[in-house]
Amino acid sequence: MTTTRRDFAKAAAGTLAGLVFVGCDLLAAAPARAQARRREIVVNGTRVKTIDVHAHCAVPAALALQNLKLGGPSLRPDLDMASQVAVRLQAMDEQGIDVQALSINPNWYKADRDLARQICQIQNDKLAEACAAMPERFVAFASVALQHPELAAEQLEHGMKKLGLRGAAIGGNVNGEEISDPKFHPFWARAEQLGAAIFIHPQGDGAPAQLGQRFKGNGYLGNVIGNPLETTIALSHLIFEGTLDRFPGLKIIGAHAGGFLPSYAGRSDFGCPTRPDLCPGGPHGPIKKTPSEYLKQIYYDTMVFNPEGVHHLVAEVGASQLLVGTDFPYPWTKTAIDLILATPGLGDAERAAILGGTAARLLGIKA
Ligand SMILES: [Zn+2]
Numbered sequence: 001m002t003t004t005r006r007d008f009a010k011a012a013a014g015t016l017a018g019l020v021f022v023g024c025d026l027l028a029a030a031p032a033r034a035q036a037r038r039r040e041i042v043v044n045g046t047r048v049k050t051i052d053v054h055a056h057c058a059v060p061a062a063l064a065l066q067n068l069k070l071g072g073p074s075l076r077p078d079l080d081m082a083s084q085v086a087v088r089l090q091a092m093d094e095q096g097i098d099v100q101a102l103s104i105n106p107n108w109y110k111a112d113r114d115l116a117r118q119i120c121q122i123q124n125d126k127l128a129e130a131c132a133a134m135p136e137r138f139v140a141f142a143s144v145a146l147q148h149p150e151l152a153a154e155q156l157e158h159g160m161k162k163l164g165l166r167g168a169a170i171g172g173n174v175n176g177e178e179i180s181d182p183k184f185h186p187f188w189a190r191a192e193q194l195g196a197a198i199f200i201h202p203q204g205d206g207a208p209a210q211l212g213q214r215f216k217g218n219g220y221l222g223n224v225i226g227n228p229l230e231t232t233i234a235l236s237h238l239i240f241e242g243t244l245d246r247f248p249g250l251k252i253i254g255a256h257a258g259g260f261l262p263s264y265a266g267r268s269d270f271g272c273p274t275r276p277d278l279c280p281g282g283p284h285g286p287i288k289k290t291p292s293e294y295l296k297q298i299y300y301d302t303m304v305f306n307p308e309g310v311h312h313l314v315a316e317v318g319a320s321q322l323l324v325g326t327d328f329p330y331p332w333t334k335t336a337i338d339l340i341l342a343t344p345g346l347g348d349a350e351r352a353a354i355l356g357g358t359a360a361r362l363l364g365i366k367a
Contacts, residue, residue, distance in 0.1 A: 039096035041337055041355060044348040049367055050337055051359035052092075053199065054255055054301045054325030055100035057081050057130075062122040065115060066108065078329040081130040081138075089137065091328060096337040098356065100328065101363055102127055102140040103169030103199055109147045110175060116145035120155050128163035139363055141169040141199050149183055153190035160194055166363040167197035167251070172234035173206045179234055180241035182283050192247045197299075197362045201255040202230035228259035235261050236268065239294045241282035251362055253299040253323065257309070262300065262316040265292040292316075299362065301325025302339060302354065303332065310343040310354075319350035323359045 041048050058079035063069055070077045078084040081102070092100060104127070108119045120143040127140035142159030144152035152168075159165035168191070173179065179200070191198050202208070208215065208226030215221040231254050238244050238252065254261070261268070268291035272279035281287070287294075295317045302310050303325045313322060326336045333339070340346075340354050360367040 038093040041096045041098075041341075043341075043352045043355070046348075046352065048352045049098045049356045049360060049365070050096055050324060051099045051101065051356040051363070051365060052097045052326045052328065052336065053101045053253060053323045053359050053363075054201075054303065055102055055328045056105060056330065057102045057127070058104055059123045059126045061126070062104075062108075062119045065119055065122070066111070068107070076329055081126070085130070085134075088328065091334075092137065095326070095334055097324070097326065098137070099359075099365060100138055101166065101199075101359065102130070102138055103201065104143050105201055106143065106146070106169070106171045106203065108143075108145065109171065109203075111145070111147075113145070113148050113151060116148060117151060117155075119143070120145050124155070124159045124163055124165060128159075128165060131164065139164075139166050139365060141165060141167050141197070144168045144170065144187070146170050146174050146179070146184065146187060149185070149187045152187045156187070156190055156196055157194060160196060166365075167191070167199065169199040169201060171203035171206070172200055172230040173203055175205075178237045178241070180237035180243040180282075185246070188243060188247045188250060191251075192249045195249070195251065197251045197253055199253045199255065200231060200234055202227040202234075202259075206230040207233060228256045230259070231255055232259035232261045235259070235298065239268070239291050240279075240287060242284035242287050243282075244294050244297065245288045246284050248297075251299065253301065253362070255301060255303070255325065257302060257304045257313055258295070258298060258300045258317075262295055262313055265295055265316050268292050296321065299323055299358070302336070303327060305333060305339065307339060307342045307344060310339060311345055314343070314346070314350075319346060319354060320358060322354045323362075324355060 041050050056079055058070060058075060060070055060080060070080055078087050104123050108116050111119060123143040131138045131140050142156055142165040144155045146152045156168050207230040208222040211226060215226055235254050235258055244250065299321050300313060300317060302322050304310060324336050324340060326333055340351060357367060
């Protein structure tokens with residue numbers, strides 16, 4: 001404990017010494033000012049382009065196709081890029097985020113083929129437009145109709161090749177089916193072939209709804225526990241069903257730091273030795289590596305809110321697998337960048353990689 005604290009203090013001091021905040025002028029920001037100056041992040045003298053891989057948005061025209069509209073705490077009006085981009089840019093500027101990788105949480109997995117095609121097409125066109133208008137500030141993940149895996153593969157390819165999107169955002173399950181199910185192989189195969197980054201975000205109709213009775217009461221537990229649990233289940237199946245053996249080149253990004261999985265990685269390794277009768281192998285036979293080894297080939301956002309949490313992620317999966325995430329516009333955090341600056345035990349290169357270098361490589365952003 002003492003060592004950890006001393007390391008933390010040392011790292012924090014090193015961080016402060018190595019940093020210059022240019023334009024971080026929040027105290028002087030008055031409500032009347034149109035725009036705060038942009039906070040620029042510098043690590044040991046080098047300007048770092050920071051990238052937030054967990055940033056939500058929504059497209060009203062696509063919502064209308066499902067009789068939905070913006071309003072309320074879930075479908076927040078500031079999800080709209082077209083009318084609310086100034087709010088978003090101001091938040092990014094204040095927090096020191098240079099680029100957001102935009103995604104839309106799937107709510108179209110129950111739609112039939114034609115409707116799902118239409119929803120995703122509108123969203124992908126609008127996301128591409130928003131990115132083209134401000135290519136220095138935004139890239140985006142495609143929306144895909146994963147309930148129709150062949151269509152989803154086509155949409156991913158079209159999105160990447162024709163619209164400049166950088167991969168796809170998908171849910172942690174598809175109408176109760178695990179994303180490791182062989183029916184989704186056409187999508188995974190195309191994602192691997194295209195070098196697509198696939199951002200996996202929990203679905204409200206997964207673990208949060210399935211355990212709804214347990215999550216009732218005070219505490220927002222459906223999200224606080226349910227969302228990371230949903231991602232934990234999804235990633236565990238990709239590992240244990242052999243999806244990551246079958247498609248070893250996949251670039252998977254797990255939301256919310258991969259849920260609970262990297263926090264308790266050791267347990268994944270001890271299940272099968274304890275009960276081999278419950279580990280007959282997946283659709284491709286036994287998995288090739290120790291389960292926790294696969295954690296080192298998955299990427300994760302760093303949404304764990306405290307520096308020791310990020311420090312632990314580094315120990316379990318490696319600094320090379322971590323990316324900044326904010327969950328914008330949901331008000332979970334305004335200090336995603338500071339979290340990385342305060343994480344103990346990181347070298348300058350590791351810190352810069354987490355802040356944006358790794359995301360730039362994954363998403364094809366000029367560093
Ligand atoms: Zn989110």
